[in-house]
Every structure is written in C-alpha cells, then in structure tokens.
Amino acid sequence: MPAGNSSPTREEFRVFEHYLADNGLKHSRQREVILQYFLETGGHMTVDDLYRVIHRKHREIGRTTIYRTLKLFCDAKLAESIELKDGLTRFEHHYKHSHHDHMICIECGTIIEFVSPEIENLQDEIADAYGFTIDSHRHQIFGVCQKCDQRRGRNDAPSRTKKNKVVATKAATGSRPRSSP
C-alpha cells in the first residue's frame, strides 16, 4: 500500500499525466495504481514481480493491463525495458536516471549497474569508423558477484581458479550494488 507520497514521486505522475494528455489517452484507476507500485519498487522488476505485488491488494488488476501499462511507461520515458538471458523483460526506472549498463550475477541474479564514459567513447569511435550511426546499445557482463564468489569459496571444492587482480586501475563510475531475488 502506497507510502507517504514524497514529492519526487509526484513528478513522475505529472509526466505520465502529460503523456496521456498528449496522446489522447485516458487516465484510469489501474494506471495510477500500477505507476504507484512501479515507482515504489526497486528497479529491474518483471511483469510478474509487479503483478504479484499489486495483485495482493488489487485483485481486480490483471496481468494484461500490467503488460500494457509498463509499455506505456516506456513510451512515456518513465521506464526502460532490459532483457537479460532468462527470457524475461525487466523494467527499470528511467525518469531522470542516466544511462548505464549491467553486470549480472549468474548465481544469485543480482544486477549491478555500471557506467563507463571511456567505453562509450570507444564505442562511438568504432561506430564512426564504420560510418555507423548509433541508435542504442546494450552491454551486459555475466559472471559471479563478490558475495557469491566468497560463498562459493567456502562451500565448493577448493580448486576454483580465481584471478584477483584487485588493482582497480580506473574504477567504474557511479552506481550502487543492489540485491534481488
């Protein structure tokens, strides 16, 4: 159930309101509820994640509507969809969230966001070299996160080869580690 609507949340509602108006679409109770919950949850939710959370309190809101509404959020630039390797589409907050790429732990599913202006620059150079005009990109790194690697070291056979350079020459910018089921 919606917490104490802090003002930053309001802003997204206004954006959505505008989006609907600009496109001749209608306001609805369902859309309001879904946006509320979407904004409250952390990023990287699947439709089903959201459905389960919402369905507990709003038995009348169906999966189909959530699919459709999340797509609206993407159109309205409030959300962005990402696809990892499990065939599920996840939705992250996009409003005032800057671009980033993802590292995904194949053990626990944690998604770490990272940004590297250097990589982005190199990317642009490569595209230029081919006369290629970039529209978008996705850069996903799959592997084992620190936590899982440690847990693994404890439990598994002690024969795990692991290179621990621990130098972090030019560490990644921004982004906070986050956990997820």
Place this chain on the structure above:
Amino acid sequence: MPAGNSSPTREEFRVFEHYLADNGLKHSRQREVILQYFLETGGHMTVDDLYRVIHRKHREIGRTTIYRTLKLFCDAKLAESIELKDGLTRFEHHYKHSHHDHMICIECGTIIEFVSPEIENLQDEIADAYGFTIDSHRHQIFGVCQKCDQRRGRNDAPSRTKKNKVVATKAATGSRPRSSP
C-alpha cells in the same frame, strides 16, 4: 549441395567426430549434412534460415533435428549462439574464430563484427572494481549502417545528422534484410 570440400572444412568435421566420440554420441547422416551446410553458409544463421536451405535438398531432415544439432555444435565449440533483439537465436562459426561483439543495422539487419581490446580491458577493470568475476559478456550496438544511412539520405527528409569519419577497421556481414509486417 555441398561444394568441393576444401581442406579447412575437413578440420571441423574431425573436431565434431571427436566431440561425438568423447561423449558417447553417434554419428548420423543428418548431423553430417547439417554440419556441411552450417559451414558453407555465412555466419549469423537462424535455425529457420538453415532449415529452409537444407530442406530444399533434404526433405527428410526436420527442424527439431536442426535445433538439436546446432546445440551440439555449440557444445563442440564449432558454433556460438547470439541473441539480438528480435527473439531469434543466431549461430555463428566459432571454431578458430576469435571473440568479437556486434553492431546491428536496424534497417537492413546487417551484422557487423567488431573487436576492441581497449573496451575489453576497461570491462575487466570495472569487474575487478566490483570484485566481480566475468564469465561472459555481450556488447551489441544497434543503429543504422552506412549503406542504409546513405539510402535514407536520398529518400527521406534531408535533415539527417551524420558524422562520417570513414576509417573502417574490419567488416563482416551476414543475414538478409527482413520486411516488417
């Protein structure tokens, strides 16, 4: 129909032979035919691409077998699967083909392979900074290729911004354009 088996092709057959033997699997006519065609075609084929080509001459080989056999090729390190954004799995040659990433033209479907040791290094550094152990990655750039951009400039509104450094490093194609519904 199989062309004049040049010796380089033979090598992959030997590799596959070994793979089968090592895993208690059996040699079959279908597998031979599928490998033959897979090796002959350019990279980035979907199961259906291959099926259509093969089915013309070998009515008796089914899609299911092609699915299964391509997966075998991946296990045998003869092929590698990549997934773009259209939901189809494509298979590229992997034997003695070094790692690369992809630029995909959203207009004509052309796939350009690129390599950037600098990006790979930055990637490693970022992972290190998070104590993350990399298992694999995918880096895909979507946009408009040079050819399509030019074609577009001719036909569309003349307002396309385009930076054309034209330096070109290394190119590779594959895949035919698809028409949209």
Place this chain on the structure above:
DNA sequence: ATGAAATTGAAATCGGGTTTCATTTTCAAT
C-alpha cells in the same frame, strides 16, 4: 446526462524453442 472512444481482463493466440514418444538408425559385441 450521454455517447463515442479508450480501457480492461479473461481467454485465445502467437512464436520460438523444447519435450515426448513411437520408430528408425547406429555400432559394438558377437
């Protein structure tokens, strides 16, 4: 109030890919 247009949700459908299962093929041991 009212009615045209948008929205909703259950169910049907889509589509790539996988699994099932009865039949056929392979191949090592005779």
Place this chain on the structure above:
DNA sequence: ATTGAAAATGAAACCCGATTTCAATTTCAT
C-alpha cells in the same frame, strides 16, 4: 553378417512469455 541396447530422429504436443481479441466497462468532452 547378426543382433540388440543405446542413441537419434521427426511429428506432434507442449512450454511460456508476451500479444491480440473481444465483449463488457470506464472515461470524459460535450
């Protein structure tokens, strides 16, 4: 060559996330 157990095959059924259909409901400008 024979044989028989294990593997392979292919058609059809199935899986599952996502989309479409359609009758009923809701929204909202008039």
